[in-house]
Amino acid sequence: MPSHYTLRMQFGLHQSPADITQKIVTTARLAMADEIMLFFFAEELNDGHDTLERIDQWIEHSRPYRQALQEAGVALSLNPWHSLLHTDRFRQRKPDQRWQGMVDQHGTECTAVVCPLDADWRAYYAETLRRYAREHFRVIWIDDDIRFHNHGPLDWGGCFCPLHVAEFNRRYGLQATRAAIVANCTAPGEPHPWRAMWMDMWDDTQLALITNWRNIVEAEGCRLGLMSSEMGQHAAEGRYWERWWQAFGGDQPPVHRPHFWGYGECAGADLPEFIMRLDQNRSIQPEAIESDPEIECFNYGRWNKPFRQIGAQMALAHILGSTGLNISLYDFMGNDPDDEPERAEFLCAWRPTLDWLADQFPMSLQPMGIGVPWSQEMGRRKHTDGSGNWQSLVCSTRGWGRWLMGAGLACTARPAPAVNAIAGPVAWSCTDEQLHAWLAQGLLLDGGAAHILLQRGFGPHIGVRDGRMITQADACYSVEECRDPAFSLRTGAGISVNAGPYAATIFQGDLLPGVRLASMLCNPTHEDVGHGLTLFENALGGRVAIVPWQPHDFVVAMTIQRAVQLRNTLRYLAGNSTLGAAEGGPWLTPQFLTDGTIWRGAVWNTSPDAIRAITLTLPEGMPVPTAAVHVDGEGQRHAAQLRDGQLQLDRPLHQWEFVVLTDA
Ligand SMILES: [Zn+2]
Structure with missing residues (x-):
């Protein structure tokens, strides 16, 4: 059509x-x-x-x-x-x-x-x-x-x-x-x-x-x-x-x-x-x-x-x-x-x-990637901030999409079979059955969602006995320092949690034995003042990661240190399943879609800096595309080469241009 x-x-x-x-x-x-x-x-x-x-x-x-x-x-x-x-x-x-x-x-x-x-x-x-x-x-x-x-x-x-x-x-x-x-x-x-x-x-x-x-x-x-x-x-x-x-x-x-x-x-x-x-x-x-x-x-x-x-x-x-x-x-x-x-x-x-x-x-394709689920009932089920204003019933849902796609990982607004990511009050709208199912797979939680799951009785499944939301008035955190090389660009890499709205309120839990600490929160004089990223394998057979901060709907503080931490964390959560991803520059955003028979992909460059090569990871089940087509900013199509997971572009991929992955 x-x-x-x-x-x-x-x-x-x-x-x-x-x-x-x-x-x-x-x-x-x-x-x-x-x-x-x-x-x-x-x-x-x-x-x-x-x-x-x-x-x-x-x-x-x-x-x-x-x-x-x-x-x-x-x-x-x-x-x-x-x-x-x-x-x-x-x-x-x-x-x-x-x-x-x-x-x-x-x-x-x-x-x-x-x-x-x-x-x-x-x-x-x-x-x-x-x-x-x-x-x-x-x-x-x-x-x-x-x-x-x-x-x-x-x-x-x-x-x-x-x-x-x-x-x-x-x-x-x-x-x-x-x-x-x-x-x-x-x-x-x-x-x-x-x-x-x-x-x-x-x-x-x-x-x-x-x-x-x-x-x-x-x-x-x-x-x-x-x-x-x-x-x-x-x-x-x-x-x-x-x-x-x-x-x-x-x-x-x-x-x-x-x-x-x-x-x-x-x-x-x-x-x-x-x-x-x-x-x-x-x-x-x-x-x-x-x-x-x-x-x-x-x-x-x-x-x-x-x-x-x-x-x-x-x-x-x-x-x-x-x-x-x-x-x-x-x-x-x-x-x-x-x-x-x-x-x-x-x-x-x-x-x-x-x-x-x-x-x-075609309309039959559905996006594949990390699930960022939401619910039409979120306004009905959300617990409010108590402000008494109708605005408090509005629930943000796309924060993880911005941050994970910002790190080059493909996402979908539907629940996914391997890994899902929940941030903030939308966690109130997930049913117990959904949460059980997602906790038995791979689940990424932000601090707000972790706090809600704790209140809903899921603490044993997320590795938390007790917990609370705190601000810098309670502990003067300013740097998240990476300590586990498996979840870091390198041990000692620092990520700012000082001034952004994503770190205005963070979660701190009393962690259960067996929780792996991948990063710590430090104060300006570099003393540990709390936990950072935590990883936990629960009795349901699932893997859960918690970041203490909260991905903001509008402000995305992405750095190479944060991008690598998120990519490695999501790959750990996915276990044996492969997540679709694109690397090679900032704001490279991949999309993968299938109807169960045909597969398609698109990789966008939205950075003003041009890109000439992209390292692609195809999602689980996607056959290697036989054609790659670069669509430029004037709507013209040019052949690109995909070899051994590397997209090679004959001409630079400029801002708002994309490469379509398809079959010849
Ligand atoms: Zn009226």
Whole structure:
């Protein structure tokens, strides 16, 4: 299957339809677009919830260029920018829009963003969808504002309005106040029963609303598409994904637009984060799905994000399995696509390679590597920090992915058969059965996860009798010194644990006999003040490693000493199984995928320093690839050589370029 380009564009009522028609048809042809997705009322052209009269004007105004595109064989979809609306930004509901505004946990109410339970708004929004659906768009997208989180200016989001509180009380026969609900749902310790009840109420009412919307648009032959956001935030809403696929897809494969890459130019160190984000989405999608990730580049143009990074973004989407790409390179103000004709040229130049990648990496492939598991129920099961804020239900999940891929090790967002890695509060969301299974294999724990497993009664399996989280106020640790040559670049190698957020709070345990100490924490005068990396072989036959620090979601303090320590530790945990890895420079990130029959790989260089040779370790079960293809920053392909585990590149592998491992 080839790729499928959908260009996302918006033109306003202030522009001449004849002028737009000519430009949009030309741009679609030059950019090799299969589909145009029109926005209505987005960003700069958003004036809150638009009136039905204005919606009719947008529909009529766009008719000439929609017809011209259809005659040119270009498919059409529509993304009305608001359902609930993303954010106020000083917009107001119009005088006759007497709807309940969205309300946050403190009682602050939005001036424009609405509560999804308001009956009059629901009638209005259903009518907008009827009008759009009569235009027979292929897909009508519901933007990711159909969420509870991230609605400025609210704190975390909503909705905790009187309608929602009344619905909660009606369902469960209670007389709770908003303050009592928030306090109980965010209380520390074992989650209060109200948390699941509240999240069930949120999820049920949203899904009833969306099911009605699907019925409206499907009656006219359109599909209803879902855009989604970050998984930790959705888990704090209590979202059950299989129910969302049912609501959006009905008896057809759902249509999904996952978000996975930063909007502006990102650092090379961020690639593992983007791999993990998209993999998390892929891991909860049903097998039959139309998945068209968002290639968002707000606020557009090459000053914001260079083409070579956008090319990498599109390529990664296909490496992890995508049916198409929702490409945003054009702004919402209706600026002339010819203002920067290089955009269409860029898309055209990359198209053959993206078609090739879509073919090389079919949707049936799954990533293989160190498992970095997570759970859609993490917001429901997490023990909070006691801050009382809804934000405390958001759970970070991708820290280990950033650090392990940063050390050149392949990872996956799904549980893995040989080695898994858990960091921080996500450990609350793993079931006892999962933990038992993983403890009988290889398991890497950070300090936070080790502390949680200790509290959950798994101490004997991780080599810890008792333990606590401490700070530098308790012991002035500043250097982690490697003592065991098997887990070090060399004995005596130092790794800083002085100032980074990953070392702000660390775990110190009373260790069981038989625990192997691979490093020690030292103070500034080089006295031992605690244990560092510990290794333990438990009675289940598994191997467990604990690092006292906590891999941070954003700050990755990688050095050659830390990278070698992590690689050696993970290889020990894997036992007789081989882990996929790439070495030869900083920020070399490998990916390996299989469906059980075919195997594929990709190795990225995201460092600004060019690479000429890479030492590859193929994962357990992967046959030696018979072809290696270097994809450069302009989307051109060049043969590379793979001999005896060494990738030799005829030309340097520059930043955001990658090598595909495949079969000739
Ligand atoms: Zn509400």
